[in-house]
Amino acid sequence: MGLFDTLPRPTKTYHSKTYDRISPSASQFDGNGKTVLITGGSEGIGFSIAKSFAEAGVAKIIIVSRSAGPQADASKAIRADFPTTEVQTIAMSITDLQRVTEVMRSTNAIDVLVLNAVVVPQHDAGGTELQQEAVYEKTFYGNVIAPLHMIKQYLEQPSPKTKTIINISAASAHMDLPSVAKYGPFKAAFATLCQQLATKHNPENGVYIFSIQPGVFYTSSAKRAGTSETAFEWDDIRLPGNFVVWLSGSEGAFLHGRFLWANWDVDELIELKDKVAKDPTFLKLGLLM
Template identity: 50%
Template sequence: MGSTGEPTGNFLLDYPRPVKTYRSQNYSRISPANFDGKGKTVLVTGGATGVGWAITHAFAETGAARLVLVSRSPGPLEKAKKDLNISDPNVEVLTFAASMTDHARMDEVVAEVGTIDILILCGAATHKHIPSIQVDTAEMQETFDTNVVGPFHIIKTYLGLPGPKTKTVINISSSAAHMQIPNQVGYGSSKAAFNQIMSLYATEHVPADGVRLFSVHPGVFYTPMAATQYGEGDFQWEDIEVPAGFCLWLGLAGSEADHLHGRFVWAQWDVDELIALKEKVESDRNFLKIGLMQ
């Protein structure tokens, strides 16, 4: 998509959705003021920039006890920690410069942090916006290592450790997982692959046993990652606070979202309308999942 200087509108509004209300802008129902994060430890990969930073900052506003940020880049981590300490001197901020593809290092991070109440997987990689036959195989491998194998390993480690009464994992996915977008062969396919892994994890670990697993399309925002592919005027960008508040709801609203365990939802879908879908979700094991249906 070339830069035109004028937003093209939000084509995502045209896609089928299970709720009536699509929330492109933030709304009071998912405001940090409505959630209590006291005593919680939240680990966010990719938590120093973009959507990850918005999520981290939202949890800070709920009074979370510890915020753990993991990123490959030390600079953004240092800035994020400084900003969090200024806004709330009482929150403990731990930062780790590490790649999700370094499994041994991620094991060390999880072990050092100890108890983790909410794990949010927000780090991601993509290749250049080019035709599939031009994508270097090494770039494709890196995309899958970062978007699939790395998160798989982190969850495996996290769920295998003793921990809190309830463990919550939120996978920040993408609508690209169920779209056919030209010149993005690795990104959408890797996101779809990991959504399926999340669904499979969810068959083995359930809320009744203290494990809650969700995959979320966050929206479309003009982040540094988006800027590598698009111009600021190419799209009607959405409010980055929406996925931040949506993650608060998934992580801190008790059992309100338990029926969405193992499902793939969009942050822009109104949360009260999602709650109203509980009977439909529980009666249809394939609803809000990616897969082949007859």
């Protein structure tokens, strides 16, 4: 049993592995001619998302990350499996706001922006020591200010008419997990900010915004955070990539502004469409009474 299998959830079915229903080749997402930009896209969850979009037939994938080596490996792997998809790599940190502005202004017509890059503090063994202000400031800047700046630059692009933003969040955004006390609160802050942005920037003006908890994986980020490889029963790394492609298609549009788990069954989510429409607080971070 996985770490979160027994938690309350809106769907009866909880997936730890990918499944046929969200296969990119069967998705209602039309990748023809589309460009996808993924921050932190060279490894782990980001790379899974890149491969899924390539399988969905997008014309171009832009991988943004700090290290050129993993970028080259990711680009080579995608081109080998999906030779018709163009892959562009950009080496930069999302915390370099000036560089982000330059890149976003020179890279027009992005159809889907996936915000996956994060700033993860070192292992949080001591919990919430208030004297470590510098750690909090760095984590806040990397997980709130930096992605917000990228959204701003993206929404200012003149094209395309329809823009999709996928915020890759975390379970720690709405759970008390002492091991990530210097990380989770800032994921919560940004997910809540995305909810607020979604009220103004919405499908009526061609914008779709979603936040997702991608699952639990033993990635390089998890390792750097001090997590043991045997700590949990990890999810299938293909799950978030395929879920994000499904969410970016027409079937997922009704979930604009919501916080979702990639583990939730999509057919059962569709059955909740009326509830989503009637209850503006459903599947959002907030206060339950």
